[in-house]
Amino acid sequence: MTQHTPDDLWRDFPKTATEFEKRFATEEDCRAYWIEARWGGKPACARCGSTRVWTIREGTTLECAECDHQTSLTAGTVLEKTHKPLKMWFRAVFEISTRRTGISAMDLMRIMGFGSYRTAWTWLHKLRAALVRPEREPLGPFVQMDEALVGGKGGPHKELVLVAAEAGGRVRLAHAATNDKATLKRFADGQVAPDACVMTDGLASYDADSLGKRPHEAKVQTKAERRENDAVQGCHWTISLLKRWLLGTHAGAVAPKHLQAYLDEYAFRHNRRRTNGVGRIAARVIEQLVRRQPLTMRSLIDDTRPCRWFRKPELSA
Numbered sequence: 001m002t003q004h005t006p007d008d009l010w011r012d013f014p015k016t017a018t019e020f021e022k023r024f025a026t027e028e029d030c031r032a033y034w035i036e037a038r039w040g041g042k043p044a045c046a047r048c049g050s051t052r053v054w055t056i057r058e059g060t061t062l063e064c065a066e067c068d069h070q071t072s073l074t075a076g077t078v079l080e081k082t083h084k085p086l087k088m089w090f091r092a093v094f095e096i097s098t099r100r101t102g103i104s105a106m107d108l109m110r111i112m113g114f115g116s117y118r119t120a121w122t123w124l125h126k127l128r129a130a131l132v133r134p135e136r137e138p139l140g141p142f143v144q145m146d147e148a149l150v151g152g153k154g155g156p157h158k159e160l161v162l163v164a165a166e167a168g169g170r171v172r173l174a175h176a177a178t179n180d181k182a183t184l185k186r187f188a189d190g191q192v193a194p195d196a197c198v199m200t201d202g203l204a205s206y207d208a209d210s211l212g213k214r215p216h217e218a219k220v221q222t223k224a225e226r227r228e229n230d231a232v233q234g235c236h237w238t239i240s241l242l243k244r245w246l247l248g249t250h251a252g253a254v255a256p257k258h259l260q261a262y263l264d265e266y267a268f269r270h271n272r273r274r275t276n277g278v279g280r281i282a283a284r285v286i287e288q289l290v291r292r293q294p295l296t297m298r299s300l301i302d303d304t305r306p307c308r309w310f311r312k313p314e315l316s317a
């Protein structure tokens with residue numbers, strides 16, 4: 001049996017609103033795509049694995065011919081227990097994928113006609129969790145590292161964000177409690193190739209303890225020198241665009257405990273800014289909605305998991 005890869009799926013994903021309306025005109029169209037993304041077109045029983053299944057309850061549930069077990073199409077996925085049609089979810093996926101700067105909960109509420117901000121917010125968080133995935137390829141071969149304070153619109157409270165940026169390339173962002181050597185080391189080890197050349201400003205925490213054997217140049221610059229030739233310009237640009245995005249798209253309404261999710265979305269969009277990838281992004285989101293475990297309301301609101309960049313590195317590459 002040939003398995004369809006996500007690559008087959010995204011090539012086929014609509015890129016314009018008109019194409020989208022046509023391709024996903026009915027709930028059945030969306031279910032067919034969902035079954036393709038989840039089971040490679042061959043749905044199987046969740047209990048015994050048999051592919052002798054048929055759909056019941058207006059297509060929302062599979063029943064197994066071998067063991068009678070019933071499986072909802074969305075059980076065990078991020079969309080588990082959703083009361084809304086897949087068609088609405090697909091529409092929301094399309095909206096966040098086609099807008100280069102993403103979308104706010106207010107925008108989504110208007111577009112989808114939701115009665116409450118809370119519903120829109122919850123949807124957006126589920127989609128945001130699906131939008132990003134851990135990127136395993138570390139940055140290199142020339143990487144700038146810096147840190148900045150972000151947020152605290154009108155107030156004194158600001159959050160520390162660590163930045164690593166390839167010259168003209170990809171970025172990684174991490175919400176951190178401090179910029180001590182141990183924290184910088186975990187960030188560098190997780191995100192920067194062990195043989196990358198690292199450029200930083202004069203902050204003393206960037207040294208052999210935090211950066212290991214990576215060749216390192218620390219440049220102490222005056223404002224005038226920085227204007228002339230900023231040694232960590234990629235980081236400074238990233239931070240200024242990030243701040244503009246948080247204030248623009250999200251009106252600065254980001255709670256510290258959710259900041260990492262926004263940083264991940266920002267980095268995801270930034271790192272794909274040159275690919276004309278509406279289909280690729282949308283297909284990726286649906287693939288992640290299918291594959292990831294359900295997120296409960298509690299886990300969304302009380303998300304106290306440590307920043308994922310700082311978790312123990314997984315052994316499987």
Ligand SMILES: [Zn+2]
Binds near residue numbers: 045047065
């Ligand atoms: Zn079965």
